[in-house]
Amino acid sequence: MSDDQFQILLSVQDLDARIDQLRHRHETLAERDELAARQQDRKRVAGRREALQVEYLELQRTLKRNEDELAVLEERARREHDRLYSGEVTGTRELLTLQEEVDGLRSRCSAAESDALELMEAIEGIEAQLESLGSAVEAAEAEVAAAERQLAEAEAVVRAEIDQQAAARSAEAARIPEVALAGYDGLRARMGGVAVARLRGGTCEGCHLALSAVELDRIRRAPADELCHCEECGRILVRV
Helix, strand or coil: CCHHHHHHHHHHHHHHHHHHHHHHHHHCCHHHHHHHHHHHHHHHHHHHHHHHHHHHHHHHHHHHHHHHHHHHHHHHHHHHHHHHHHCCCCCHHHHHHHHHHHHHHHHHHHHHHHHHHHHHHHHHHHHHHHHHHHHHHHHHHHHHHHHHHHHHHHHHHHHHHHHHHHHHHHHHHCCCCHHHHHHHHHHHHHCCCCCEEEEECCEECCCCCECCHHHHHHHHHCCCCCCEECCCCCCEEEEC
16 A cells, blocks of 8 residues: 555544544534433323323212212102101001111211212312313424424534535545555454554554554654554555
8 A cells, every 4th residue: 555545544533533433422412311211291290181081080980889879868868758647657666767767868868979979079170180181291392393303403513514424435545545445444343433543653543552662663664654553553654
């Protein structure tokens, strides 16, 4: 490889590093965290509404059972009351027993009516909460939609920059021999994304370790087109 091609390879490395940075930025956008937070808020509000809806339905079922039981009690109380004053029961003891039955039924009816009133008040309270939570869910949905738009816009900006850098990378890579480029790509995969480093002042800028005096002397005496590697990390060295 010529000295120019080494410089081009270094340029490709710089572009690859920039692309990696942009991809990391794309995955860690603040807008992504904001969207996740808004989605969590929506889930929490929707969960509260769902739990209240379950409670609301259960109260309605309980009220229906209460109303059915009250209707039965009222019918029994009416029948027993009619018997009490119908004249068909004449014995004093039987009349007293029947009167106690009627009084007991009326007491149970009163208790059932009181329970029904409490249930209706609880249902009205939950209906008000459900209405409020319905508005809260709508607001949370709007916030999620806004966060999704903001994320899409931020992603578009980063993707455009990635495309720009990738185009520049392709143009530079086209100027490097295929064998050398394949070797670079394989080495980059093994080296955590950095395959080429500058050799500056006897130090590899890839691993930041100084080369031995013997190795440094060998590299300095090597032909300009020879491919040299760092003795410590194995990265391709570009002499600057």
